[in-house]
Amino acid sequence: MKTFPLFFLSCWMGLQTMASCSKPDPSIQSKLNAAIQEERLSLEKSLGVPVPSISVLIESPKGRYFTSSAGKNGKPVTATTTFRFASNTKNFTATAILNMQQDGWLNIEDKITAVIPGSALPYVPLDANWDFPHKNEITIKQLLQHNAGVYDLTNDTSQYQVNGDTYLEHSMNLNPDHQFTTSEYVSVLTQHHLTYGSPNTVYHYSNTGYSILGAIIARIYSYHSGKAKTYADYMHEKITGTSAKVPLGVRFIENATDQQLPAPYITGMIRFPDHTEITDKENASGHVAEGNGTGTMADLNQYIRSLMQGRNVLKPETVALMQNSEGPAKPPGGNRYALGCSYVGGLGYGHNGATVGYLSMMVYDPAANVSVVVLLPYWDLGSPDRFAQCLNTLARAGLAARRALGYPGK
Numbered sequence: 001m002k003t004f005p006l007f008f009l010s011c012w013m014g015l016q017t018m019a020s021c022s023k024p025d026p027s028i029q030s031k032l033n034a035a036i037q038e039e040r041l042s043l044e045k046s047l048g049v050p051v052p053s054i055s056v057l058i059e060s061p062k063g064r065y066f067t068s069s070a071g072k073n074g075k076p077v078t079a080t081t082t083f084r085f086a087s088n089t090k091n092f093t094a095t096a097i098l099n100m101q102q103d104g105w106l107n108i109e110d111k112i113t114a115v116i117p118g119s120a121l122p123y124v125p126l127d128a129n130w131d132f133p134h135k136n137e138i139t140i141k142q143l144l145q146h147n148a149g150v151y152d153l154t155n156d157t158s159q160y161q162v163n164g165d166t167y168l169e170h171s172m173n174l175n176p177d178h179q180f181t182t183s184e185y186v187s188v189l190t191q192h193h194l195t196y197g198s199p200n201t202v203y204h205y206s207n208t209g210y211s212i213l214g215a216i217i218a219r220i221y222s223y224h225s226g227k228a229k230t231y232a233d234y235m236h237e238k239i240t241g242t243s244a245k246v247p248l249g250v251r252f253i254e255n256a257t258d259q260q261l262p263a264p265y266i267t268g269m270i271r272f273p274d275h276t277e278i279t280d281k282e283n284a285s286g287h288v289a290e291g292n293g294t295g296t297m298a299d300l301n302q303y304i305r306s307l308m309q310g311r312n313v314l315k316p317e318t319v320a321l322m323q324n325s326e327g328p329a330k331p332p333g334g335n336r337y338a339l340g341c342s343y344v345g346g347l348g349y350g351h352n353g354a355t356v357g358y359l360s361m362m363v364y365d366p367a368a369n370v371s372v373v374v375l376l377p378y379w380d381l382g383s384p385d386r387f388a389q390c391l392n393t394l395a396r397a398g399l400a401a402r403r404a405l406g407y408p409g410k
Contacts, residue, residue, distance in 0.1 A: 024063055031404040032056070037069040039397045044071065046389055052269050052378050053077050054393065057297045058401045059305060060370040065405070066297070074377075075266060079298040082265040083375060084282065085360050086353025088300060089252065089293035090210055091307075093231075094144055094340025096217050096239055098322060099313045105220050108141040108339070112212070116220055123216050129187040133195035140216065142199045143209045144339040147327035149202060150209035151194035153185050154286060159194050168286045179256040180286035182215040203329035203337070207290040210340075214289025230254055231289050238313070245313050246306045250295030256285040261294060268357020270379045279357040291355055297373045300362040304350050305371040308364035323349050346409025347372060347398045354379070354391065361394040368407050372398040 040054045052074030057066045068077040100106045104117060112123045113136050123140070124130055134149055142148040151159060153167040162170035167188055171178045185208050188194070196204040214231040221229040232252045235241075240248040259281035268279035284292040303312070308323075310316035322339045330336075336343040343349055348365030359376040374394045380386040402409050 024065060028062065028405055029065055029067070032058070032065050032067045032401055033069070035400040035404040036067050036397055039393060039400050040069045040071060043389065043393050047380055047382075047386060049271060049380070050074075051376075053266075053376070054397055055079075055297065055375045056397055056401045057301050057373040058370065058398075058405060059301060060368065060405050060407060062405055064301075065401075067401075073269075077266050077375065077377075078264070079301075080264070080296045082261050082263075082294055082296055083360065083377065084261070084268070084284070084353075084355050084358050085250075085293045085295055085300060085362075086287075086291045086355035086358060087207075088351045088353040088360060088362055089287070089289065089291050090340045091304075091351040091362075092235065092239060092250075092252070092293060093210055093213055093217070093289045094322060095307060095312070095314060096231075096234055097140065097144060097213060098318050098339065099238060100217070100220060102313075102315060102318055105224060106140060106216075108139065108144065110140055111136065112138050112140060112143070112216065116223055119223055121219070121223055123219065124212065125183070129183060129190055132186050132189035133193055134198055137199050139199070140213070141325070141339070142327065143213050145325070145327035145329075146203055146205050146209060146331075146337060147329045148199050148206070148209050149196040149204065150206045150212065151189055151196060152204070152206040152208050153188060153194075154207040154290075155205075160188070160192050172283065172286070176283055177256050178283065178285075180288070182211045182288070185211055200328050203327065203331050205331075207287065210290035211288060217289070240303075246302060246311070248295065248299045248303055250293055250299050250303070252288070253284040253292050253294060254288050256283045259283055266375075266377050268355075268377045268379070270357045270381060273382050277357070282356050287355070291353065293353075297375055300360070300373045301371050304362040304364045304373070308349055308366060308371075344395055344398075347395060347402070352391075352394055359390055359394055361398065363398065365407075365409070368402075368409075370402060370405070370407050372401055374398050374401075 036056050044051045050071045050073040053070040055068035055077045066079045138148045196202050217234050218231045221234040232254050235252045240250050270277045306312040310319050322341045325338045347363040350363035352361040357379050361374045364371040374397045
């Protein structure tokens with residue numbers, strides 16, 4: 001599957017590190033409830049089918065508010081309901097890379113064939129399976145920017161496909177419990193000479209490029225630990241776990257058989273032209289470092305808010321680097337993408353994600369001091385336009401929530 005977010009919320013246990021809790025304003029809550037319900041009903045009208053739910057968590061100087069508008073085919077969602085947040089994971093991965101740079105463990109300007117600082121060990125293996133196109137030219141920074149030209153084996157069938165499926169989909173069809181690895185992916189790139197072109201000549205969103213970043217994180221952390229460590233180990237021990245600066249309840253799943261989300265969780269829904277599927281268990285091992293994160297809307301709000309304010313592991317100057325270091329090859333349509341970080345007009349800096357029936361977004365606007373997290377557990381694959389309407393609803397709902405709190409954005 002291809003990868004790509006009614007009650008009020010006051011104070012939650014474990015979130016005291018966020019803005020101090022204040023008594024919610026009933027009039028603001030009412031406006032927010034109505035605004036998000038209107039967005040759901042508008043999407044239903046446009047698609048001509050029920051939409052299970054749209055949920056929004058927004059925090060501003062006026063307080064923290066949550067609302068969830070559920071349709072007749074939807075289930076209740078709360079700010080502490082677990083879901084798969086997909087490519088929002090890329091921002092966490094960029095945070096890990098930049099935190100390693102702060103610690104002197106890497107330099108994002110280095111080519112991936114360079115050695116880890118203080119060692120004789122290269123960032124990526126030297127063996128022949130890793131001789132994928134342009135490997136010797138690619139920098140860590142270019143991988144972060146999607147400027148490295150690395151072909152995407154999880155989303156793209158333009159250069160490689162099996163019976164119309166991507167490499168990931170084909171492997172999952174053969175064995176739903178297949179344990180994916182980055183070495184496996186790059187071996188396919190090498191064998192079939194798959195590439196979008198030389199670095200900095202083309203922007204192309206690449207999950208596989210971020211899988212390579214995950215392997216680099218694991219390799220560096222293993223070197224500094226003196227024992228084998230994984231991407232998830234670094235994320236838990238340095239970025240999100242109980243010993244992290246801002247502990248979170250998120251997980252980054254690497255084991256192919258670790259497929260069940262912890263309760264309470266929300267399932268995804270995918271509407272195909274001829275049937276509808278409810279998504280539940282999922283093998284996330286094919287999405288390490290690019291889309292394997294799970295957590296709650298409360299987690300994502302606490303993370304993106306503290307990160308972009310410079311109160312998490314990254315220093316303010318490093319946050320500015322994340323936000324503004326765009327590559328020479330730009331995304332289409334005037335969109336902005338820097339180091340694992342998008343800029344969404346009127347909403348701020350962050351990322352979005354799409355996987356197995358979940359759409360989500362986390363953003364923070366430093367000018368207004370407003371963070372927004374949106375969850376839509378629904379895909380409509382009746383046509384590309386119908387899916388685009390679902391995806392665009394994330395930004396529309398975020399903007400509607402801001403207007404309800406008196407922070408209009410374009």
